[in-house]
Amino acid sequence: xxxSKFFIHTLKETPRxxxxxxxxxxxxxxxxxxxxxxxxxxxxxGKIVLQKISDITKYHMDKAGANExxxxxxxPASLWRESGRYERYGKELLRLKDRxxxxxxxxxxxxxxxxxxxxxxxxxxxxxxxxxxQIQTKFRxxxxxxxxxxxxxxxxxKDGYSFHSSYESLKEEFDKxxxxxxxxxxxxxxxxxxxEADSGAIGGSGSKExxxxxxxxEDTICVCDSCSYGANLEIxxxxxxxPNSQAPEANFAKFHTPNTKTIESLCEFFKxxxxxxxxxxxKKALFDNEVSEYVFFFLRGSDSLNETKxxxxxxxxxxxxxxxxxxxxxxxxxxxxxxxxxRNITNSKHIYFDNELNGAKNMICGANxxxxxxxxxxxxxxxxxxxxxxxxxxxxNVCPRxxxxxxxxxxxxxxxxxFQLGDKYxxxxxxxxxxxxxxxxxxxxxxxxxxxxxxxxxxxxxHHDEVGIKWTKNTAPFMVDIIISNIKDENQRNIxxxxxxxxxxxxxxxxxxxRNERFGAKIADFELVGFPYAIIVGKGAIxxxxxxxxxxxxxxxxxxxxxxxxxxxxxxxxx
Ligand code: ATP
Ligand code: MG
Numbered sequence: 001x002x003x004s005k006f007f008i009h010t011l012k013e014t015p016r017x018x019x020x021x022x023x024x025x026x027x028x029x030x031x032x033x034x035x036x037x038x039x040x041x042x043x044x045x046g047k048i049v050l051q052k053i054s055d056i057t058k059y060h061m062d063k064a065g066a067n068e069x070x071x072x073x074x075x076p077a078s079l080w081r082e083s084g085r086y087e088r089y090g091k092e093l094l095r096l097k098d099r100x101x102x103x104x105x106x107x108x109x110x111x112x113x114x115x116x117x118x119x120x121x122x123x124x125x126x127x128x129x130x131x132x133x134q135i136q137t138k139f140r141x142x143x144x145x146x147x148x149x150x151x152x153x154x155x156x157x158k159d160g161y162s163f164h165s166s167y168e169s170l171k172e173e174f175d176k177x178x179x180x181x182x183x184x185x186x187x188x189x190x191x192x193x194x195x196e197a198d199s200g201a202i203g204g205s206g207s208k209e210x211x212x213x214x215x216x217x218e219d220t221i222c223v224c225d226s227c228s229y230g231a232n233l234e235i236x237x238x239x240x241x242x243p244n245s246q247a248p249e250a251n252f253a254k255f256h257t258p259n260t261k262t263i264e265s266l267c268e269f270f271k272x273x274x275x276x277x278x279x280x281x282x283k284k285a286l287f288d289n290e291v292s293e294y295v296f297f298f299l300r301g302s303d304s305l306n307e308t309k310x311x312x313x314x315x316x317x318x319x320x321x322x323x324x325x326x327x328x329x330x331x332x333x334x335x336x337x338x339x340x341x342x343r344n345i346t347n348s349k350h351i352y353f354d355n356e357l358n359g360a361k362n363m364i365c366g367a368n369x370x371x372x373x374x375x376x377x378x379x380x381x382x383x384x385x386x387x388x389x390x391x392x393x394x395x396x397n398v399c400p401r402x403x404x405x406x407x408x409x410x411x412x413x414x415x416x417x418x419f420q421l422g423d424k425y426x427x428x429x430x431x432x433x434x435x436x437x438x439x440x441x442x443x444x445x446x447x448x449x450x451x452x453x454x455x456x457x458x459x460x461x462x463h464h465d466e467v468g469i470k471w472t473k474n475t476a477p478f479m480v481d482i483i484i485s486n487i488k489d490e491n492q493r494n495i496x497x498x499x500x501x502x503x504x505x506x507x508x509x510x511x512x513x514x515r516n517e518r519f520g521a522k523i524a525d526f527e528l529v530g531f532p533y534a535i536i537v538g539k540g541a542i543x544x545x546x547x548x549x550x551x552x553x554x555x556x557x558x559x560x561x562x563x564x565x566x567x568x569x570x571x572x573x574x575x
Contacts, residue, residue, distance in 0.1 A: 001478065001511040007044050010525050020216055022460035023148030025469050029529045031456070038145025038153030045529065046456065048477040050156065053455050054135050056187050056474060057158050064180045066131035066160055071113045073137055077103030079112040082429045087288055090317060092140045106139040111425045111447060114161040118443070119431035125165040128433065128443070129173060133160030135452060149457040150413070151218075158450040163443045165435060167422070170444045174206070174420050177448050181210050181416050188455065189472025190462060193412065195221050195230035198308050199419055206420040210450075211412025214461040221412045222393050226405035234308035237389060238397035238407060240356050241302070245273040247362035252376040254367050261335025263301040266373065270364060277301030278357065278365035278377070280337035282327055285316035285350065294322065294330060295350035298339060298357060298365075299391055306392035313352045313388040338366035338374060339382065353379070354390040413458045414451070421445040469530030470551050480510040480571055481531040485519045485538035495546065495561065496537045502564075506572055527551070533571055 011028040018024045026032045031046030042050055058068060074096065080086035086093075086105070094106040107113065114132060122128065135158045145153045160177075164170040178194060185192045190212050197209035209232055211221050222236035223229065231237070248270060260266040267274050281297040295314050297305050311319050324334040331345050342351060345368060357363075363377040379385065399405035426432065426442035435441050451458075456475075463470045471477070480503055484496035493514075500512040511531070513522045519538065526534045526549070536547040536556075544561040548570065559567040 003511060003513040003515045006511065008525075008529075009043075010528055012524075018148075020147045020150060020457070020461065021464050022150065022216075022457040025460055025464060025528065025530075026148050026457065029469060032149065038142060038151070040149065040152060040154070040453075045477050049456050049471075049475055050453065052475050052477075053188065053452055054156075054158070057135065057184055057450055057452065060180050060184045060187070061133050061158070061160065064131070064176060066133045066162075069132050069134050070136060071107070071110050071117070071134055073107055073139075074104050075107050075110070075113045077105055079116050079429070080105055083112050083115075083425055084428055085112070088317065092142060094139045094141050107136075108138055108140040109157075109447075109449070110134070110136075110159055111161065111421070111445075112429065115425045115429050115431045115443075115445070118161075118163055119426075119429070122163060122443070123433055125433055125435050128163055128165045129169050131160060131162040131173065133158060133448070147457070149453045152453065155451065156453040158448075158452050160448040162446040162448070163426075164446070165433065165441070165444065167444055170420055170422075170446050174418060174446050177418050177446070178208060181418065181448070181450070184450070185210055185212070185415065187474055188459060189474060190415075190459065192415070193221060193223065193230050193410075195223075195232050195412070196235055197232045197417060198234040198312065208418050209412075209414050210416035212415050212458040212462055213410060214413050214458065215411050216461050217411035217413040219412045219414055220409050222407050222409055224399040224402060224405040224407055227399060227402035229399050229401040229405070229407075233393065233409070234306065235389075236393040236407070237400045238393045239400050241275070241300075241397070243273070243275050245275065248272045248276050248364070248375070249362055250376040252374065252378070254369075255373050255375050256371060257373045258371045260371075260373065266364065267301070270375075272364070274301035276363055278338065278360075278363050279303070280366060281305045281310075282322045282330075282332075282337065283310065283319040284322050284326075285311075285314045286318040286320065287316050293350060294326075294346060294348055295319070295352070296337070296342060296346070296348060297352050297354070297390055299354040300356060300360075303354065303356070303391040305390055309388070309390050309392075310352075313390060314350050332368060333366075333370045336366040336368065336370060336372060338368055338377075339379075339385075340365075340374065341368060351386065352388045352390060353385050355387050356391060358387050413454070413461060415455050415458050416448075416450045418448045419446060421447055464530070467524075468528035471530045471532060473532065476509075476530070476532050478509045478511040478531050479533060480508055481526045481529075481534040482510060482512040483519070483522045483526060483534050483536045483538075484512065484514055485522070485536060485541075487514055487516050489541070492537045492541045495541050499535060499537070499546070499564070502568060503571070506568060508568075508571060527554070535567070535571075 008030045010030050032040045096104045138157045162173045192212050197207045199207045220233040260269050263274050279299050279301045285295045286292050327334045361378045364375050365377050367374050395408050397407045423442040432440045503510045534549040547556045549556050
């Protein structure tokens with residue numbers, strides 16, 4: 001490729017409203033151009049990188065025996081109604097109508113489409129398992145599209161779906177995909193972690209995320225310092241905390257506790273550790289059809305509620321904060337809420353206790369009366385309490401998997417997510433097969449996503465410096481940028497052109513900077529765009545010398561043109 005013929009427009013200045021380096025460089029290096037909120041066009045450079053990521057993904061998916069398809073990006077709403085997601089999915093789902101007033105959705109994901117397609121072909125267990133995948137544009141009307149390709153509304157995903165006759169077969173494929181995804185991300189040159197994850201709106205059980213480690217990541221992942229345990233904070237667990245102080249033994253009694261609205265003041269009042277207190281968190285949960293209800297969560301005062309765990313406990317679509325005013329309208333007092341008579345006072349069906357409160361004794365909790373708490377509370381004496389995992393793990397907590405490892409947090413960018421769906425979609429959509437005994441059964445399904453376009457941003461987040469991008473070996477749009485310092489100098493031009501043909505012959509992807517531009521601008525573009533190498537044909541050319549610059553560390557090395565084979569060899573070695 002020649003720079004002079006290449007559609008590339010780099011910018012010196014940082015665009016406004018850009019918070020991430022990847023977003024800044026994607027625009028400044030001329031990879032993408034924004035056409036609307038969360039909607040981007042890929043320019044030639046961006047398209048090359050996108051294609052490389054897609055090709056690596058395809059290579060590994062095909063090797064794993066999956067078949068590539070391309071589904072319509074628009075799905076008839078009838079299929080989404082069958083699965084029940086047309087109503088549930090919420091505002092992220094782009095709903096459309098055709099001229100006959102038929103409803104459609106622009107697929108944010110394609111479980112419905114693929115399940116409907118498969119059921120027309122696969123009737124017997126003998127045809128299973130099968131894995132179909134595609135690389136396609138998705139649309140999610142994200143509430144806050146931001147950070148460029150990181151959280152766009154229109155983006156490109158690799159989504160795969162597997163169909164099985166048993167859970168064992170699904171588990172086998174799921175484990176295989178964990179391996180295949182790891183191979184893909186390794187090939188892309190990424191430092192990543194596989195973590196246990198929440199299944200979100202897609203549903204099913206048992207899912208894992210692939211997190212690219214980067215300080216700018218939106219997700220907090222919780223990892224063990226001594227074993228391979230890793231989980232998104234949304235579902236991370238710990239070994240239950242042991243008390244680090246003596247229990248405040250007391251007979252059950254109501255106690256006057258003025259000015260003790262917070263756990264801290266309550267602990268100060270009784271001179272106890274917050275481990276022995278019960279904290280109440282009230283939220284308003286929004287369910288289908290705009291039904292809303294107040295929900296109550298109880299945890300040890302030393303713990304805090306994790307919003308995703310809380311949401312999953314209720315089965316609601318969303319949880320909202322509740323003001324003190326609303327609490328008093330319920331007949332309760334903020335800071336003094338406890339489980340006694342709570343169901344009678346509020347009629348709430350949604351009262352949940354954190355698992356670590358199971359069997360708790362010698363506790364102190366709100367008395368549902370202003371300025372009063374109960375002491376000597378024994379939760380074993382309550383009937384039918386609903387226990388759930390609600391608490392948010394903290395750094396330093398003990399690993400739930402190994403003995404004694406400590407948990408710590410790191411930030412990650414979610415670039416892949418694999419799910420064991422089970423029969424959620426096949427059951428709802430009557431997608432069945434006949435098993436060995438001639439019995440009709442719903443398929444057992446898995447689904448597997450990779451954020452192809454987000455990966456471009458993730459690679460940049462992990463591989464950049466203050467002047468620009470540093471592409472990894474397999475994602476670089478071109479390996480070598482041959483910079484002809486002064487295009488008007490015939491000698492330089494000839495040397496540059498000669499090197500260009502030689503590198504092309506060797507199969508090295510290269511671009512020659514043959515523009516009539518200042519040398520400074522050419523080198524700045526090299527650094528910004530981040531080609532792994534530049535060969536500078538400059539002043540030294542007259543003495544038969546060129547320079548090889550390595551983008552990784554910006555170090556230069558001089559080469560004699562008479563020994564040019566050494567240089568070409570050097571570059572080729574790095575491919
Ligand atoms: P997130 O938690 O980041 O919103 P998600 O869990 O909703 O993502 P999945 O449904 O698991 O996403 O989709 C599979 C993959 O698609 C994700 O792992 C991510 O890499 C990518 N992806 C999802 N949403 C977006 C988006 N708005 N922009 C770019 N890529 C996305
Ligand atoms: Mg996900």
